């Protein structure tokens with residue numbers, strides 16, 4: 001996408017300080033959009049710090065705002081949506097283990113809040129809503145091509161409320177309100193707010209810093225998609241003809257390798273480091289794969305990255321001294337949620353939204 005063909009939008013990015021959000025914000029600003037982010041900053045403010053430290057920030061700052069707040073809070077959301085024409089909804093309790101900690105919390109954030117947000121977005125004059133769902137909604141399917149025509153069979157609270165929220169989004173679609181669900185595979189690669197609780201990122205960090213990759217089992221497939229593709233697709237969707245996407249749901253992931261194959265790919269990409277692979281037993285034989293043929297066929301989407309490219313990008317960041325402690329809790333959502341729970345913040349999060 002070149003900047004001169006882009007219609008500048010006024011975009012609210014929920015979860016803008018998360019792993020994807022922190023890479024997406026500078027991308028959208030570089031493309032000329034006005035960007036407001038809302039986030040409760042549950043894990044780390046590294047993304048927004050990095051944005052503000054960017055040499056380009058001076059030219060972006062009058063197009064950027066950050067709201068630190070809870071998307072379950074009606075007045076906060078009403079304010080956050082004011083003046084926006086587009087929403088990219090990323091905020092979530094964002095993986096299976098954290099989703100299991102407290103079903104009520106997961107439901108509130110990953111489902112209830114979306115219903116409220118869709119209503120408030122329409123009221124505010126938003127015309128496009130892009131919802132980050134997840135390919136995990138499928139559960140485990142023993143068919144060769146896991147396409148969007150198959151039923152969601154979620155296995156966890158996280159994927160259950162992601163699946164249910166997709167229905168809200170589809171139901172909200174209308175001629176005036178273009179609403180679309182994207183189901184990313186596991187995203188891999190560098191972000192200023194780095195997650196190492198995702199397979200490729202964890203294996204890459206261990207390879208670079210410890211010289212050893214530990215693979216549990218290894219024969220389970222895990223679909224992945226690069227961060228460069230994630231931010232590229234979200235930006236494209238702000239521009240796409242609504243007729244192509246309105247009321248639609250798209251799988252999004254192009255590489256369905258086994259975990260062992262991913263480890264070998266990383267080993268090959270980092271061959272100068274002589275990384276060894278240790279295979280251990282596992283009881284977790286969940287095997288996932290998805291087909292993104294619909295995205296390629298209907299939107300003509302062409303992937304811009306690969307696992308290998310994302311591994312190389314992440315290695316550059318690690319070699320450059322970023323993320324000095326790859327085991328720090330800020331890189332693992334589950335560790336953060338457990339800490340927050342111990343500190344009492346978690347109880348605040350579990351409360352129903354209050355109204356002012």
Ligand SMILES: NC(=O)c1ccc[n+]([C@@H]2O[C@H](COP(=O)([O-])OP(=O)(O)OC[C@H]3O[C@@H](n4cnc5c(N)ncnc54)[C@H](O)[C@@H]3O)[C@@H](O)[C@H]2O)c1
Pocket residue numbers: 014015016017018019020021038039040041042043069070071072089090091092093094095109132133134135183184185186187188195198333
């Ligand atoms: N990262 C992946 O591999 C992946 C794969 C598939 C789908 N997704 C989806 O993409 C989205 C972004 O994922 P991510 O990896 O950036 O997640 P993340 O956990 O890094 O970011 C989520 C952000 O949402 C914020 N948040 C959570 N609850 C909130 C609330 N009540 N109010 C305001 N902010 C709140 C958190 O503070 C965090 O910054 C999520 O919806 C996730 O489910 C991610």
